Amino acid sequence: MAGRRDRFQQFSERGIVIAILVGIIIGCVCTILLPNDFFNSGSSKVGPGSGESPEQVKMLKSEFAIISEKNAELSKQVRELTEKVLLAEEGTVIKAGPFGTVTGLRTNPTVVPDESVNPRLAKLLEKVAVNKEIIVVLANSNVKPMLEVQIASVKRVGIQNYMVVPLDDSIEGFCKSNEVAYYKRDPDKAVDDVGKSGSGLAVSGLKFRVLREFLQLGYGVLLSDVDIVFLQNPFGHLYRDSDVESMSDGHDNNTAYGFNDVFDDPTMGQSRYVYTARIWVFNSGFFYLRPTLPSIELLDRVTDTLSKSGGWDQAVFNEHLFYPSHPGYTGLHASKRVMDIYEFMNSRFLFKTVRKNQELKKLKPVIVHVNYHRDKLIRMQAAVDFYVNGKQDALDSFSDGTIE
Structure with a gap:
């Protein structure tokens, strides 16, 4: 029973992390594809017939470029989080490197200060x-x-x-x-x-x-x-x-x-x-x-x-x-x-x-x-x-x- 509960707990924790990752990805996609509609459903769409001036179109393109750059950074963070989840699922097994490159841990982490x-x-x-x-x-x-x-x-x-x-x-x-x-x-x-x-x-x-x-x-x-x-x-x-x-x-x-x-x-x-x-x-x-x-x-x-x-x-x-x-x-x-x-x-x-x-x-x-x-x-x-x-x-x- 204890082993079953541990597996259930691990599955639940991984599920929560994966759900967060999926939410981040969906948010990124919506931000890029629907920069206006996602946050303001009542606003008019940008296009040739929308009455937007060339200056406004240029500004929106600039904003789109900034958002795309931010999305790339978020995507990188998602990949890193995904790798951590995979490591957790594998039990954080560490592989030994080539001969002469392996060193054990020598410096233990410091304690959390307790002023009380x-x-x-x-x-x-x-x-x-x-x-x-x-x-x-x-x-x-x-x-x-x-x-x-x-x-x-x-x-x-x-x-x-x-x-x-x-x-x-x-x-x-x-x-x-x-x-x-x-x-x-x-x-x-x-x-x-x-x-x-x-x-x-x-x-x-x-x-x-x-x-x-x-x-x-x-x-x-x-x-x-x-x-x-x-x-x-x-x-x-x-x-x-x-x-x-x-x-x-x-x-x-x-x-x-x-x-x-x-x-x-x-x-x-x-x-x-x-x-x-x-x-x-x-x-x-x-x-x-x-x-x-x-x-x-x-x-x-x-x-x-x-x-x-x-x-x-x-x-x-x-x-x-x-x-x-x-x-x-x-x-x-x-x-x-x-x-x-x-x-x-x-x-x-x-x-x-x-x-x-x-x-x-x-x-x-x-x-x-x-x-x-x-x-x-x-x-x-x-x-x-x-x-x-x-x-x-x-x-x-x-x-x-x-x-x-």
Whole structure:
């Protein structure tokens, strides 16, 4: 019975479309053949004996030419609609093209913006966002010195679409006094308690909950931790061809973009070698999300896992991005892109490799993220001295890693 009803519904929908097409065709024909009688049955016909002057006949011929041109355009539209109906009847089957020409869909459609989710945030984003995109930073008083360095870098570069989500009153006051756009969330005890007094790890996990409303409102979000210095405007360096575009914790092309890693088990004899595909994790402190369903599902999954099981938000972030579907688990179908490690540079790459290479030192990254080191503030300041103030030895005194 269900199948019969579906077929009846499909037949009815096709019937309606075909009826509309037939109506358009009849209207076009009548407009051309009976330009006067169709709309004004009481008017006299045009002809040699109708008393029309040569000027009027010429004008009517001109009108007829215009109508004929419009009819040609309508006919084209009718053909296009007919083709769509035929495709619908065939089940929209897509045929594969010649070898080397076939590509799958990579960019999911954006969600329909829903301002009812948060009208106050929607009005604020209309003023601050640029091209429906925004940088979002969560901060409390514990990270205020780093936030000051970051905001100074944002203003220096001239980034307009930058917004802080203050997690306590002190940061809200700081944003007001420094004319920095901010969004103070509605009271939420569970979130506010963590935001005001929680550790950096706990605060980091809040961002997945907070970002959801930005995506629902139809905005692309570039999430940034506070231990990041902006040296160029990042929006000019995004591809926007994936749901998630993230910087990497990798320190070279292999670790950032993927490589074959051979597992060796001598007890297996001739089958001792197993090839595995590896990639170093996406960094959950700097990533761009397009406003798509997979992006929102990612936020929901990470938030749900952290609320139920806890853990490190970056590990959970990567598990949901990369774990495939398997028995008992349905994987996330989100498209992914790794940012250029020479442009979006982590501090391991900077201090272990870049500062020791004279050619790499000439490159100016888009950002420097001091994610690998605990002495974050002084390394952020050193990056500013090196890349902005031209102090060539600003990075030299630091160790490769953090000295305990």
